[in-house]
Amino acid sequence: MMVPRDVGWETTDWEQIGVDTGRPSIARVYDAILGGKDNFAVDRAVAAKRLELIPDGGQGARLSRAFLARGVRHLARLGVTQFLDIGSGLPSAQNTHQVAQSVEPEARVVYVDHDPMVLAHARALLADDQQRTRAVLGDLRQPDAILDDPVVRDFLDWSRPVGLLLLGIVHHLADAEDPSGCVRALVDRLPPGSYLLLSHFSDASAEARALEQALQQMLGSGRMRSELEIRAFFDGTRLQQPGVVPVVAWQPDDGPAEPPTPSTLLVFGGLGRIGQPLT
Secondary structure, eight states, X not given: OOOOSSTTSOHHHHHHTTOOTTSOOHHHHHHHHTTOSSOOHHHHHHHHHHHHHSOSXXXXXXXXXXXXXXXXXXXXXXXXXXXEEETOOSOOSSOHHHHHHHHOTTOEEEEEESOHHHHHHHXXXXXXXXXXXXXXXXXXXXXXXXXXXXXXXXXXXXXXXXXXXXXXXXGGSOGGGOHHHHHHHHHTTSOTTOEEEEEEEBOXXXXXXXXXXXXXXXXXXXXXXXXHHHHHTTTTSEEOTTOSEEGGGSSOSSSOXXXXXXXXXXXXXXXXXXXXXOO
Protein backbone atom coordinates (compact mmCIF):
# COMPACT_ATOMS: atom_id res chain seq x y z
CA MET A 1 0.00 0.00 0.00
CA MET A 2 1.18 3.51 -0.72
CA VAL A 3 0.97 5.77 2.29
CA PRO A 4 0.22 9.51 2.16
CA ARG A 5 3.12 11.63 3.39
CA ASP A 6 1.05 14.19 5.29
CA VAL A 7 -1.15 14.31 8.33
CA GLY A 8 -4.17 15.16 6.18
CA TRP A 9 -4.82 11.44 5.86
CA GLU A 10 -7.84 10.60 7.99
CA THR A 11 -7.09 9.53 11.54
CA THR A 12 -9.54 6.66 11.18
CA ASP A 13 -7.49 5.32 8.26
CA TRP A 14 -4.42 5.09 10.47
CA GLU A 15 -6.47 3.48 13.23
CA GLN A 16 -7.61 0.78 10.81
CA ILE A 17 -4.02 -0.43 10.46
CA GLY A 18 -3.50 -0.46 14.23
CA VAL A 19 -2.08 3.02 14.88
CA ASP A 20 -3.10 4.51 18.22
CA THR A 21 -3.41 8.19 17.29
CA GLY A 22 -4.31 9.20 20.85
CA ARG A 23 -0.96 8.19 22.35
CA PRO A 24 2.46 9.54 21.39
CA SER A 25 4.77 7.22 19.50
CA ILE A 26 8.56 7.16 19.82
CA ALA A 27 8.97 7.08 16.05
CA ARG A 28 6.48 9.89 15.43
CA VAL A 29 7.98 12.13 18.14
CA TYR A 30 11.39 11.71 16.53
CA ASP A 31 9.81 12.52 13.16
CA ALA A 32 8.27 15.68 14.62
CA ILE A 33 11.61 16.81 16.09
CA LEU A 34 13.15 16.41 12.63
CA GLY A 35 10.36 18.51 11.11
CA GLY A 36 8.57 15.58 9.42
CA LYS A 37 4.87 15.26 8.65
CA ASP A 38 4.15 11.73 9.86
CA ASN A 39 2.99 12.66 13.35
CA PHE A 40 -0.04 13.79 15.32
CA ALA A 41 -0.76 16.49 17.90
CA VAL A 42 0.17 14.20 20.81
CA ASP A 43 3.56 13.55 19.21
CA ARG A 44 4.19 17.21 18.50
CA ALA A 45 3.47 18.05 22.14
CA VAL A 46 6.27 15.74 23.27
CA ALA A 47 8.60 17.09 20.58
CA ALA A 48 7.84 20.66 21.68
CA LYS A 49 8.70 19.80 25.29
CA ARG A 50 11.96 18.21 24.18
CA LEU A 51 12.85 21.36 22.23
CA GLU A 52 11.85 23.54 25.17
CA LEU A 53 14.20 21.71 27.53
CA ILE A 54 17.04 21.45 25.00
CA PRO A 55 16.39 24.27 22.51
CA ASP A 56 18.68 23.10 19.72
CA GLY A 57 16.24 23.12 16.81
CA GLY A 58 16.49 19.33 16.58
CA GLN A 59 20.28 19.27 16.31
CA GLY A 60 20.52 16.30 18.66
CA ALA A 61 18.27 14.22 16.44
CA ARG A 62 20.25 15.17 13.36
CA LEU A 63 23.51 14.24 15.08
CA SER A 64 22.02 10.84 15.89
CA ARG A 65 21.01 10.38 12.27
CA ALA A 66 24.51 11.29 11.15
CA PHE A 67 25.92 8.71 13.56
CA LEU A 68 23.76 6.06 11.90
CA ALA A 69 25.12 7.03 8.49
CA ARG A 70 28.76 7.05 9.60
CA GLY A 71 28.39 3.77 11.44
CA VAL A 72 26.66 1.93 8.60
CA ARG A 73 29.08 3.32 6.03
CA HIS A 74 32.02 2.22 8.21
CA LEU A 75 30.62 -1.30 8.54
CA ALA A 76 29.91 -1.58 4.82
CA ARG A 77 33.49 -0.56 4.09
CA LEU A 78 34.66 -3.29 6.48
CA GLY A 79 32.76 -5.79 4.35
CA VAL A 80 29.51 -6.16 6.30
CA THR A 81 26.81 -6.62 3.66
CA GLN A 82 23.71 -7.29 5.77
CA PHE A 83 22.06 -5.29 8.52
CA LEU A 84 19.33 -5.80 11.11
CA ASP A 85 17.96 -2.38 12.12
CA ILE A 86 15.76 -2.75 15.22
CA GLY A 87 13.71 0.26 16.26
CA SER A 88 14.31 1.76 12.84
CA GLY A 89 11.65 4.49 13.12
CA LEU A 90 9.97 6.36 10.28
CA PRO A 91 11.88 6.75 7.01
CA SER A 92 14.05 9.86 6.87
CA ALA A 93 17.17 11.02 5.10
CA GLN A 94 20.06 8.55 4.93
CA ASN A 95 18.12 5.40 5.73
CA THR A 96 20.19 2.33 6.55
CA HIS A 97 19.69 0.59 3.21
CA GLN A 98 20.52 3.74 1.26
CA VAL A 99 23.77 4.28 3.15
CA ALA A 100 24.82 0.62 3.02
CA GLN A 101 24.00 0.28 -0.68
CA SER A 102 25.94 3.43 -1.53
CA VAL A 103 29.02 1.42 -0.52
CA GLU A 104 27.86 -2.11 -1.37
CA PRO A 105 24.98 -2.11 -3.86
CA GLU A 106 23.93 -5.65 -2.95
CA ALA A 107 23.76 -5.00 0.80
CA ARG A 108 20.64 -6.40 2.48
CA VAL A 109 18.69 -4.73 5.28
CA VAL A 110 15.80 -5.85 7.48
CA TYR A 111 14.01 -3.06 9.33
CA VAL A 112 12.19 -3.94 12.56
CA ASP A 113 9.82 -1.70 14.51
CA HIS A 114 6.81 -2.28 16.75
CA ASP A 115 4.86 0.71 15.34
CA PRO A 116 2.45 -0.27 12.50
CA MET A 117 2.74 3.23 11.04
CA VAL A 118 6.48 2.69 10.62
CA LEU A 119 5.83 -0.64 8.92
CA ALA A 120 3.34 0.91 6.49
CA HIS A 121 5.71 3.69 5.49
CA ALA A 122 8.71 1.38 5.27
CA ARG A 123 6.93 -1.06 2.99
CA ALA A 124 5.82 1.78 0.73
CA LEU A 125 9.36 3.17 0.60
CA LEU A 126 10.84 -0.26 -0.08
CA ALA A 127 8.28 -1.38 -2.65
CA ASP A 128 10.85 -1.13 -5.44
CA ASP A 129 13.67 -2.77 -3.51
CA GLN A 130 12.21 -6.08 -2.36
CA GLN A 131 15.30 -7.98 -3.50
CA ARG A 132 17.49 -6.32 -0.89
CA THR A 133 15.25 -4.91 1.86
CA ARG A 134 12.45 -6.07 4.13
CA ALA A 135 10.41 -4.55 6.99
CA VAL A 136 8.71 -6.48 9.79
CA LEU A 137 6.93 -5.80 13.07
CA GLY A 138 8.93 -6.68 16.15
CA ASP A 139 9.61 -5.53 19.71
CA LEU A 140 13.09 -5.28 21.26
CA ARG A 141 11.63 -6.68 24.47
CA GLN A 142 11.13 -9.95 22.59
CA PRO A 143 14.54 -10.52 21.00
CA ASP A 144 14.06 -14.21 20.24
CA ALA A 145 10.78 -13.48 18.46
CA ILE A 146 12.62 -11.00 16.24
CA LEU A 147 15.40 -13.41 15.34
CA ASP A 148 12.93 -16.26 14.80
CA ASP A 149 10.71 -14.20 12.51
CA PRO A 150 10.66 -16.04 9.14
CA VAL A 151 11.68 -12.91 7.24
CA VAL A 152 14.62 -12.16 9.53
CA ARG A 153 15.64 -15.81 9.66
CA ASP A 154 15.45 -16.48 5.92
CA PHE A 155 16.31 -13.13 4.30
CA LEU A 156 19.65 -12.75 6.09
CA ASP A 157 22.50 -15.24 5.75
CA TRP A 158 23.30 -16.33 9.29
CA SER A 159 26.56 -17.93 8.26
CA ARG A 160 27.93 -14.45 7.57
CA PRO A 161 28.42 -11.36 9.77
CA VAL A 162 25.44 -9.11 10.50
CA GLY A 163 25.48 -5.46 11.47
CA LEU A 164 23.00 -5.12 14.34
CA LEU A 165 21.68 -1.57 14.78
CA LEU A 166 20.09 -0.52 18.08
CA LEU A 167 19.98 3.24 17.61
CA GLY A 168 17.91 5.38 19.97
CA ILE A 169 15.80 2.42 21.11
CA VAL A 170 17.38 0.77 24.17
CA HIS A 171 16.79 3.88 26.30
CA HIS A 172 13.05 3.32 25.87
CA LEU A 173 13.29 0.13 27.92
CA ALA A 174 12.92 0.55 31.68
CA ASP A 175 15.33 -1.20 34.03
CA ALA A 176 12.55 -3.64 34.96
CA GLU A 177 12.35 -4.72 31.31
CA ASP A 178 15.94 -5.98 31.43
CA PRO A 179 17.41 -3.97 28.54
CA SER A 180 20.84 -5.54 29.05
CA GLY A 181 19.32 -9.00 28.78
CA CYS A 182 17.46 -8.05 25.61
CA VAL A 183 20.61 -6.72 23.97
CA ARG A 184 22.68 -9.71 25.08
CA ALA A 185 20.04 -12.15 23.74
CA LEU A 186 20.51 -10.60 20.30
CA VAL A 187 24.30 -10.39 20.48
CA ASP A 188 24.64 -14.00 21.61
CA ARG A 189 22.91 -15.22 18.46
CA LEU A 190 24.88 -13.14 15.98
CA PRO A 191 27.43 -14.91 13.76
CA PRO A 192 31.14 -14.39 14.53
CA GLY A 193 32.48 -11.23 12.94
CA SER A 194 29.20 -9.38 13.45
CA TYR A 195 28.96 -5.90 14.93
CA LEU A 196 26.69 -4.03 17.35
CA LEU A 197 26.13 -0.33 16.62
CA LEU A 198 24.24 1.21 19.56
CA SER A 199 23.28 4.70 20.70
CA HIS A 200 21.55 5.74 23.92
CA PHE A 201 20.40 8.82 25.84
CA SER A 202 23.03 9.98 28.33
CA ASP A 203 22.57 11.59 31.75
CA ALA A 204 25.64 13.78 31.15
CA SER A 205 23.75 17.08 31.54
CA ALA A 206 21.15 18.55 33.88
CA GLU A 207 19.00 19.28 30.84
CA ALA A 208 19.01 15.60 29.89
CA ARG A 209 17.92 14.63 33.38
CA ALA A 210 15.04 17.10 33.17
CA LEU A 211 14.13 15.67 29.77
CA GLU A 212 13.99 12.19 31.26
CA GLN A 213 11.25 13.29 33.68
CA ALA A 214 9.28 14.91 30.87
CA LEU A 215 9.56 11.86 28.61
CA GLN A 216 8.46 9.54 31.39
CA GLN A 217 5.40 11.69 32.04
CA MET A 218 4.39 12.35 28.44
CA LEU A 219 5.69 9.34 26.50
CA GLY A 220 5.91 6.71 29.21
CA SER A 221 9.53 5.87 28.40
CA GLY A 222 12.93 7.43 27.95
CA ARG A 223 15.68 6.52 30.39
CA MET A 224 18.91 8.50 30.67
CA ARG A 225 21.85 6.31 31.63
CA SER A 226 25.47 6.96 32.52
CA GLU A 227 28.41 6.33 30.21
CA LEU A 228 29.29 3.30 32.33
CA GLU A 229 25.77 1.90 32.01
CA ILE A 230 25.77 2.45 28.25
CA ARG A 231 29.16 0.79 27.96
CA ALA A 232 27.74 -2.28 29.71
CA PHE A 233 25.40 -2.89 26.76
CA PHE A 234 28.52 -3.81 24.79
CA ASP A 235 29.40 -6.69 27.12
CA GLY A 236 30.22 -9.70 24.99
CA THR A 237 31.69 -7.53 22.24
CA ARG A 238 35.04 -5.89 21.65
CA LEU A 239 34.54 -2.12 21.66
CA GLN A 240 36.05 -0.37 18.65
CA GLN A 241 37.76 3.01 18.80
CA PRO A 242 36.93 5.57 20.09
CA GLY A 243 34.75 3.58 22.51
CA VAL A 244 31.49 4.89 23.95
CA VAL A 245 31.43 8.64 23.32
CA PRO A 246 28.96 11.38 22.38
CA VAL A 247 27.80 10.41 18.90
CA VAL A 248 29.08 13.68 17.47
CA ALA A 249 32.60 12.59 18.50
CA TRP A 250 32.37 9.07 17.04
CA GLN A 251 34.63 9.03 13.97
CA PRO A 252 33.51 12.47 12.73
CA ASP A 253 33.68 12.90 8.97
CA ASP A 254 35.89 15.99 9.07
CA GLY A 255 37.26 18.50 11.49
CA PRO A 256 37.11 18.45 15.28
CA ALA A 257 33.94 17.39 17.07
CA GLU A 258 31.53 20.07 18.19
CA PRO A 259 32.03 21.43 21.72
CA PRO A 260 30.08 19.86 24.59
CA THR A 261 26.57 21.24 24.93
CA PRO A 262 23.34 19.71 26.28
CA SER A 263 22.54 18.84 22.65
CA THR A 264 25.85 17.17 21.78
CA LEU A 265 25.94 15.34 25.12
CA LEU A 266 22.39 13.99 24.81
CA VAL A 267 23.24 10.77 22.96
CA PHE A 268 26.28 8.51 23.37
CA GLY A 269 27.11 5.63 21.09
CA GLY A 270 29.67 3.04 20.11
CA LEU A 271 30.50 0.03 17.98
CA GLY A 272 31.30 -3.44 19.27
CA ARG A 273 32.62 -6.45 17.36
CA ILE A 274 31.40 -9.97 18.10
CA GLY A 275 33.83 -12.86 17.81
CA GLN A 276 36.46 -12.95 15.11
CA PRO A 277 37.01 -10.08 12.68
CA LEU A 278 36.08 -10.34 9.02
CA THR A 279 38.74 -11.94 6.82
